[in-house]
Amino acid sequence: MIARNAWRLVEEPDSIWGRVLKGKYFRNSDFIYSKCPTSASWAWKCLHTIKEKIKPFISWIVGDGKFIDPWCDRWVPDIGVPLPKENTSPDPNLKVADFIDQESRMWNRRKLQTHFDQSSFEKIVRIPLSSTNTPDRRAWDLTRDGRFTTKSAYVGLNAIPVRAILNQRMNVGDILCPRCHLEAETIIHALVTCPHVSRIWFLSRLNAHTDQFKDKSIGDWLRYWCDLNPLNANLDLSQEFLFVACLLWAIWNSRNTLIHKNHNEPMQTILAQASRMIPTVSNSCATNSRFRNANSDTHTSTTSPPTTGWIKINTDGAWNPISKEGGSGVVVRDSTRNFIFAAAIYDMFSSAEEAEIRAIWIVVKKAKEQNYRNVEIEGDAKAVLEQLRKGDFNGTWSTDAFLKDIKSWTPYFENIVFTLFQELVTL
Ligand SMILES: [Zn+2]
Secondary structure, three states: OHHHHHHHHHHOOOOHHHHHHHHHHOOOOOOOOOOOOOOOOHHHHHHHHHHHHHHHHEEEEOOOOOOOOOOOOOOEOOOEOOOEOOOOOOOOOOOHHHHEEOOOOEEOHHHHHHHEOHHHHHHHOOOOOOOOOOOOEEEEOOOOOOOOOHHHHHHHHOOOOHHHHHOOOOOOOOOEOOOOOOOEOOHHHHHHHOHHHHHHHHHOOOOOOOHHHOOOOHHHHHHHHHOOOOOOOOOOHHHHHHHHHHHHHHHHHHHHHHHHHOOOOOHHHHHHHHHHHOOOOOOOOOOOOOEOOOOHHHOOOOOOOOOOOEEEEEEEEEEOOOOOEEEEEEEEEOOOOOEEEEEEEEEEOOOHHHHHHHHHHHHHHHHHHOOOOEEEEEEOOHHHHHHHHOOOOOOOOOOHHHHHHHHHHHHHOOEEEEEEOOOOOOO
């Protein structure tokens, strides 16, 4: 259903129907879900191939579960796609949301057990659920934190069989390019080197020059973006690969709009369409104004008591990577150093980061329940604290729900500050 809609959306991107659907379901992407009918032109098949190669490396982090197809999407840690219970056939109408009790925001274990095999069931119930309904999120699988990186792109995309599929010519004879009417419309011409298209690449954030690809294949173009360019070691081209793929897609859409509707879309429209399609980009630039960057000069050690009116909380997590067992502890004190409470949890964690984040989750929850207005949370998990200070609440399958909770609770505070524990430095 989603796939069919995406296809129609791509074919009719400007229809009222298409806009409604895009606003509703595909604000970020129609890229990953579209399908490739057998009647599609080879150029379309080419784009589809690229997309299909990326797809296995994209998985889902469960939010509200409304977008995730339990039987087709990769969303279960370690295994990706879960297995249906023996002797049952998967119900295609179900979404992951149907297995979540919306009242309690817990997994509906009974329902899970009637649909999934035991080992899948055990993995699914390990996925934490946020107490707030946040949208499902895509993650790039090849990195631990789900962010797209050079190395992972290189590993993952090396698998693209570019030559086999992408070197062909359009199967429509020698029909001229509908944009420039100057050359035959080969795939590299249509998507990269046509003077009109070339300008789009140049005006995009990539500032790409396409001249040297005139007699190359689209495969060369893709490889250029996938490979680490040894001559430009600090030019991280593969970071841009998803944008490149989306821009190819958008250029292809605009070509179809030109042919089928005789409408020549402005370059800015095409670029905007590509930007909207980028699948998995964390929204780390949205800094929450409630997060004050605590000045480490004023808080030089955990032993310093909280300033008046402030509650100071120290957290720490520990984790054994072999046994996967971990613990998180918290200590809460008021501004006069008085001990308020301490708590510890002990559980199986998937990472040290999870142990740290769960400790912070506990204290923010507790602080909110206690109506503390100004809270300083101090720990030694540098990466986690820096992430929170930046207002970035996207995590992995095991931490995302906790981070989303923390995000939803922060507006209750006048100030909530995350500080890195630092040993007192004697100058
Ligand atoms: Zn052309």
